[in-house]
Amino acid sequence: MNMPTRWMAGTRVFGFGGNRRLLGIQASGGITMSSSRTSLTFFLVFFILILNHGAALAEVIHPGETYAESVTWTNIDPVHVVTGNITVGGDATLTIQPGCLVKFESGATISIYGNLQAVGTSGLGITFTSREADGAWSGLRFLSEAIGTLEHCTIERATQGGGGVSIAGADVGIASCLFRNNDYGIYYSITDNVNLSAANTFTDNIFGGVYFSVCANPYVDNQTITGTTGSWGGLFFHETSNFVVGANNTITGNIWAVGMTLSSAPSPLSAGHIPTSGNTNNDGLWVRGGTQDNDYTWPDLGVPYIITYNGTVGPEATLDIAAGASLLFEDFVTLNIYGALNGNGTVADPVLFSRRNEAGGWQDLAFRGGSTGRLEHCVIEHATNGLYIREAEVVVENCLLRHNHYGIYYYQTTGTHLETPNTFTDNVMAGVCFSFCTDPYVDNQTVTGGTDNLGALFFSHTTGFRVGSGNTLTGNSWAVGMNQSSAPSPLSDVPIPSAGNTNNDGLRVAQGGVLDDDRTWPDVGVPYIMTANVSVSPDATLDLGAGVSLLFDESMKLTVYGTLNGHGTATDPILLSRRTATTEWEGLAFRGGSTGLLRHTTVEHATESNGRGIYLDGAQVDLENCLLTGNDTGAYVYGGTLGMLNTTVTGNQQYGLYLFGNSHLDLGSSLAEWNDIHTNGGGAPDRDLRNGDNDVDATHVYWGSVDGAVIETLIHHRPDDANRGLVHYGPWLNAAHDTEYGGGASPVPDPDEDELPQIFAAQGCVPNPFNPATEIRYDLPASCHVRLEVLDVAGRRVATLADGVQTAGHKAVTWQPRDLPSGVYFYRLEAGENRARGKVLLLK
Structure with a gap:
């Protein structure tokens, strides 16, 4: 039969x-x-x-073939063995009856383009498995508009090339199924509007229970997922938008409950439905990084987004973070923005960017290359750079940046205006740092608790920076600092705080190093505090504006290989000095072909390591109306030429001027080109001028005496040695510089005392800086009422020196403060209809 x-x-x-x-x-x-x-x-x-039962049941063998018409696998012979790839064509239906056991040889699969109906019952299910216990097959694949129904099925051990069930653009109903020991339970790709809400169970699938890739609007509820210990977790969404995780899932015993790539976004309907217990990681929705190329909004889900890998927002994409959302970053992780990132927090519901691990730290939100952003009411904390902004335009408003290394780190930006209010608290290195930027403006920021050495605001290789008057900078190591290659705008005058921080004495110059480009340091109302050694490179020029003060910290110095110019005036002199009364600094050093022109500049108290106020080695430096005082040596010329006009060298501890070897000294040659060199080395012999190998024309100098014999003792030269240079000091001058002595010259008569000035003029203060007294000089062309007052930097009157009628003439009023501290003071002169104002520096 x-x-x-x-x-x-x-x-x-x-x-x-x-x-x-x-x-x-x-x-x-x-x-x-x-x-x-x-x-x-x-x-x-x-x-x-x-x-x-047992192995002797009949096996129906299905070799690889394509079904062009409908086929039924019956349960009469319930064991079906697939030995090759089966394809169900677009017009065909494969029906598998309840009770069937379908076994697959290694690598075998069923690909469905038509219809697969595998509908078991609660008592008589259908099983898809590998033929051998340790074998592996490639799952059921629903492709390209296929349809199907899987009910009461067990799909297991599909570990070659995908999930137990892979669905790509197909419509498959799945209910009451068990997925176990597969790579993925179900793998959806390019499939929109999936509704996986009938109950199923996923157990011990290696990489994920249910995985969505490039899908939109999926809905997942009533699923039980456990034992997923591999990469992706219970549910995972890749490049999938508006996904909904329902309230009735049971997701436990997995490495993560729910995860996604950066290029995905949950629906707000998922809020409150992301499990927070029962899995290895229970702290939020896992974000695995990646690149986002489309616009997405991340809503507040009630749990944080846990970002464990670096991510990128692409140039054409925008990522919006909704109010109340939290992003927690794994250690060293960065979110790079090339498109746009917006943090849309509110007062009641700020957006949080923070670290995941209590003892860890993430990298930054990095806005790069043309990106944009707006961050409002955001908290950014525990990062290396809370915000890193490079060539990008980012509005930061009403944000709190705390416990970062830098609150905001700007790099290579131009014209940045940070003037919407923000608060920076306890950032380690600086609240706001600008590096290689141009013309930034900072105002209305509150920065406190910056305890490290850079301070509240710091500018590195940044020019034209402005610090506005609306900042509150308190409780920091320093209020404002910069490195040697930066320069403030003159418009920063006054707003640099002088109280409320650990160091309140000025604008800090930190980090040190080489100045490679031309810079101008203007008077900003407070001293520049030199806390690091600075060098001016051979191709660079550093210009010091009128009124600038440079105060040097312990052992610091300024070395010039290029050019240093000081543009002081009689009313606004320049000061280079020690930072405190006990500080010892090393002075200015001009080396190797460098040049300098210092006008109305005081260099004082350089006493560290045989400190020299000015040191020349192969340099050309000219001093006009300068003062060298209180240094170990006023000027030490090891090589090169020092020129001096109307300059005073006095009160230096070892030598006034020290010329070594083949060095040169150029002094004035008339009454108008006087110099004062006296009282150096404690008045000991040979200490005012020690000559080298060349003759020196040192005429028209006041030596502290008009007695030629005394003057000879103050100069170290060897008239009896033809190989050593001589100092020709006659004629010399008196202290008033109005009479010549010695050298065969006759005394010059005093100027006509009856000669009256023709115009009103304020001549400034002499000396300036001073201690203990100075003269304020002015000319009156006619009798008038004169009021002369002295004010401190806060505008408070500290002295009234004149208040009455004065006759015409050259006037000089002495001011000798006894109980005032060192610092900058201003005189205000009112003479009839004329007004004048000037600055004077008291040093004690």
């Missing part, structure tokens, strides 16, 4: 008949039986085997 393959209602049927094995014996195309007794014996054996 022959039993061929049967057809039922136009459907090809695989079951009793067809290709099958029984007891390991291949029966091809049916079984032939010789008698009714033989047939009875066969059926008895068959039913005994069914009752006892």
